[in-house]
Amino acid sequence: MNDPATLVGRSALLLDLDGTLYPASSHRAYLETVKRITGMRGEEVYDASVPDSAYADLQADRSKYGFGSDTETLRERWGIGIAEMNRFRERWTRPSDFLAPEPRVATAVERMLASRTLILGTNNTPVLARRILKVLEIPEGWFAAIFSSEDLGAAKPDRAFFERICERAGLPARAFVSVGDRAASDLDPAAAVGMETWLVVGAEDLEALADACEATC
Numbered sequence: 001m002n003d004p005a006t007l008v009g010r011s012a013l014l015l016d017l018d019g020t021l022y023p024a025s026s027h028r029a030y031l032e033t034v035k036r037i038t039g040m041r042g043e044e045v046y047d048a049s050v051p052d053s054a055y056a057d058l059q060a061d062r063s064k065y066g067f068g069s070d071t072e073t074l075r076e077r078w079g080i081g082i083a084e085m086n087r088f089r090e091r092w093t094r095p096s097d098f099l100a101p102e103p104r105v106a107t108a109v110e111r112m113l114a115s116r117t118l119i120l121g122t123n124n125t126p127v128l129a130r131r132i133l134k135v136l137e138i139p140e141g142w143f144a145a146i147f148s149s150e151d152l153g154a155a156k157p158d159r160a161f162f163e164r165i166c167e168r169a170g171l172p173a174r175a176f177v178s179v180g181d182r183a184a185s186d187l188d189p190a191a192a193v194g195m196e197t198w199l200v201v202g203a204e205d206l207e208a209l210a211d212a213c214e215a216t217c
């Protein structure tokens with residue numbers, strides 16, 4: 001895992017946002033709040049009195065029916081589509097209350113930019129993705145493209161998410177290394193379409209990736 005040799009011949013990095021460009025290990029409170037907001041939308045359909053309980057019901061449903069994501073579960077079980085859910089998330093989510101610039105992350109990403117094409121691929125909403133980048137002080141302009149599941153009509157871990165990014169970017173899967181914090185969402189389906197993968201648990205994994213980019217350019 002995270003072998004620098006996998007960067008050889010790979011010209012593009014497909015970067016996940018949440019839990020990756022602000023590593024999950026240091027932002028549990030924010031990620032818990034994001035779950036609670038999803039739970040708020042589920043209170044009515046699950047007849048739950050509090051968001052945490054609705055979110056637990058949603059997880060039980062997801063597991064019972066074998067859905068790959070919260071997004072898929074809300075759509076398939078309750079007809080709540082990606083766009084509707086995203087407008088709800090945008091209304092309630094305030095990344096600036098929780099997140100702050102991460103100089104180690106921004107520096108590592110800037111080092112990657114020197115030798116690779118950077119593409120952001122997220123299940124977050126297009127508006128929130130840009131709001132988060134601003135809080136993190138990572139310029140949008142560092143990315144050749146920002147793709148959200150809403151734009152693509154497919155959410156991770158659906159393989160179509162990765163296939164459509166290749167189509168939109170005009171690059172084959174073999175050009176990419178997919179970088180993310182969740183193997184089941186960011187890495188396994190990417191590998192299934194032919195991308196290499198890099199797991200991010202903390203900022204040190206992004207620094208190691210930047211080192212690997214420099215060693216293989």
Ligand SMILES: [Mg+2]
Binds near residue numbers: 016018180181182
């Ligand atoms: Mg993530």
